[in-house]
Amino acid sequence: MLFNLNEFLIAVSYALDFVEMDIFGVVTNHSKRVAYISMRIAEEMELSKQEIFDVISLAMLHDNGASEKNLHDNMFNGNKKHLHLIESKKEHGIRGEENIKSYPFLTDVKNVIKYHHENYDGTGFFGIEGDRIPLMAQIIKLADTIELNSYLKEVYIEDKQRVQSFVKLHENTMFSPKLVKAFLNISYTPHFWLDLKDEFIDMSIRRNMPNFSMEMPLSKIHDITKVFSKIVDAKSEFTQEHSSKLTDKAAIMGEFYKKPKDEIYKLMIASNLHDIGKLAISNIILDKPGKLNEREFDIIKQHPYYTRLCLQEIKGFEDITEWASNHHEKINGTGYPFGKSGQELDFNSRLIGSLDVYQALMEERPYRKTMTHKQTIEILDEMTENGMLDQKITNDIKKVFK
Ligand SMILES: [Fe+2]
Ligand SMILES: [Fe+2]
Ligand SMILES: [Fe+2]
Ligand SMILES: [Fe+2]
Structure with a gap:
């Protein structure tokens, strides 16, 4: 059968939306925004089409371990506070990495999900440092951190400046200089921020995403x-x-x-x-x-x-x-x-x-x-x-x- 990876990813993203509907009562679009930001950084850093496709899939899936039963135990209908709670647990990375073993990635993506909370200076959950952290994990980390710490549904000039200063401030501690540069390059246009709005996020990803099908x-x-x-x-x-x-x-x-x-x-x-x-x-x-x-x-x-x-x-x-x-x-x-x-x-x-x-x-x-x-x-x-x-x-x- 000719299997279209894009359609499959859309199906997966529905499943992940369902998880959000359950945990938060609404679809937060957290993973989609992380996917969009990651995609744009990957393009800016000139990753291959295959790598760009994979980083989108991984970003979409980065918190898949969060549907774990034990994470639900502390959950109530709510807001970002609860998202922070999930993200502050090392287990969701380990479980998430395990869950996606059979996913049809196009490149080597080992440990990307597991290490998506590592800091560039080695102070993350697993103490992995610098470029020993897989590049895709570094990209998702940046996108994830921005998404968690700002309200991207509606962004004004002050918000944009705040996000950009935040990224600059954490150069060499949280993020690598290359990544900071890539983010600043893509985030100066209104287009970048508009793409992140709830109404546009699906289309924004689909528009840029490379298309892959495989005979399987x-x-x-x-x-x-x-x-x-x-x-x-x-x-x-x-x-x-x-x-x-x-x-x-x-x-x-x-x-x-x-x-x-x-x-x-x-x-x-x-x-x-x-x-x-x-x-x-x-x-x-x-x-x-x-x-x-x-x-x-x-x-x-x-x-x-x-x-x-x-x-x-x-x-x-x-x-x-x-x-x-x-x-x-x-x-x-x-x-x-x-x-x-x-x-x-x-x-x-x-x-x-x-x-x-x-x-x-x-x-x-x-x-x-x-x-x-x-x-x-x-x-x-x-x-x-x-x-x-x-x-x-x-x-x-x-x-x-x-
Ligand atoms: Fe059933
Ligand atoms: Fe059943
Ligand atoms: Fe996470
Ligand atoms: Fe996340």
Whole structure:
């Protein structure tokens, strides 16, 4: 399949927006502004097109480790104070570096995320000094520091001067002289600051971003999409293995139905990504011990909508998007969020939907213990009798996993 890295990055940035919606209640555009500033510095420093593309991706992903469960524990709906709190923890760099191992970078980007808070004089989290800090990490550090310490949604001349003085003041301590020079060169035009506004930031990145596509087998694309599922699964301790175990079961059923290899990989990718929309749902709801109230359940029902929003950006993912975002639909029309029914649900949508129920019931939840295969099957049977699930698929699941 011809895999477009730009479309993939847009999908990733949706997922990261969801994390922000959860943590802050709104999309802050923090990562996007960091990406834009990093891109402009990289252009100014004459990095290659491949390196520029990578620094944009990395900047977009630089705080991906922040969806970690433990970081949520201190969070409330809020403002930059909480962003500062996340950024002040070394762990988000380590976790973030780990999460993106399978991302399709074009150049060597080792340790860029891990070291994105290092100071040029060696006083950062890891004590790495000078040009031993990867250049892309230095670029992201500068962009990140500026973004965190200023209000870039609306900038006046005094604000611009303050940011520029701040950067100059920290030459040789936080930032290298080369970087300071590059920043001052790009930041003297009104255009730079206007591009950073909430309304324009998406376009500003898309306009300058180099375009890359790669011919890739679906097996490789499946590996790449693990970036998403790691971020999703890390969000709640109760769903840590949910996506990966669903993926295993989808593969087993695909083999059982003797489906072509490529279709099995698509099923696996869809399974891996089906709950990506949960990134937009608060952990307070996801991890709530006890039954959800009406309002909370109504919010939970949004997650497959967000799954669709994110995946539909990627050309070649049409089937995957369909199957993944239909996983809570029911044949009798009682599912969510689209209320699809009957023929609107193709075989693979039904398959993933049934397997999701089966897998979820076998896992522990805050409000109940794990169920046995037998108890799980009883529930599947009941749902099938009620017209929610596909009879044949239920029978086959019984056969295959007994
Ligand atoms: Fe950070
Ligand atoms: Fe950041
Ligand atoms: Fe779900
Ligand atoms: Fe699920």
